[in-house]
Amino acid sequence: MSVKRVLQYGEKSLREPSKEVHKVSKKIQELVQDLLDTMYAKNGVGMAAPQIGVNYRVFVIDVSKNDEPLNPIVFINPKIIKKSGAIVAQEGCISFPEAYTDVKRYDYVMVKALDRHGRPFVMEAKDGCLLARAIQHENDHLDGILFIDHCVNRFETDDILAKHNLPPVDADKLISEPEIDKELENKKND
Numbered sequence: 001m002s003v004k005r006v007l008q009y010g011e012k013s014l015r016e017p018s019k020e021v022h023k024v025s026k027k028i029q030e031l032v033q034d035l036l037d038t039m040y041a042k043n044g045v046g047m048a049a050p051q052i053g054v055n056y057r058v059f060v061i062d063v064s065k066n067d068e069p070l071n072p073i074v075f076i077n078p079k080i081i082k083k084s085g086a087i088v089a090q091e092g093c094i095s096f097p098e099a100y101t102d103v104k105r106y107d108y109v110m111v112k113a114l115d116r117h118g119r120p121f122v123m124e125a126k127d128g129c130l131l132a133r134a135i136q137h138e139n140d141h142l143d144g145i146l147f148i149d150h151c152v153n154r155f156e157t158d159d160i161l162a163k164h165n166l167p168p169v170d171a172d173k174l175i176s177e178p179e180i181d182k183e184l185e186n187k188k189n190d
């Protein structure tokens with residue numbers, strides 16, 4: 001279809017919750033294609049519908065490396081049905097150009113969703129791999145949650161955002177994750 005403009009941090013739709021898809025219609029198929037086209041144009045690993053200003057529960061991911069064939073995965077109405085473990089890793093987002101910061105994530109997720117044809121599937125991603133982190137990152141977009149809400153250090157993140165002319169962290173959006181903190185603490189003591 002076409003490459004769309006990607007909303008930047010500070011734009012309202014990024015903080016709005018997205019609606020369930022009731023039918024994988026032609027309109028939704030076109031949205032999926034727009035997401036793929038836009039993600040590849042921006043060299044991203046993932047892209048969620050609210051990032052192109054469409055608040056539907058749809059995102060796409062492609063974690064294939066440069067020398068591998070494209071391998072897009074489409075998630076419609078995704079639900080994370082299991083999660084465990086913890087990992088800290090650096091993340092960025094196409095809506096935050098060039099800004100990267102350390103965030104806390106689960107290192108294992110199981111997700112169920114519909115594919116681009118409306119067929120249900122279940123997928124696991126383990127060991128804090130890129131796919132595991134991307135699923136959490138993109139799924140968050142559907143609830144108006146952004147990666148900086150998971151940041152390890154708010155002040156460091158503010159500095160990084162300022163350097164890239166982006167607004168500071170929304171202090172009231174920071175997510176408390178005692179489960180993950182506990183896991184990280186255990187890891188440290190191992």
Ligand code: NI
Nearest residue numbers: 092093094095
């Ligand atoms: Ni993102």
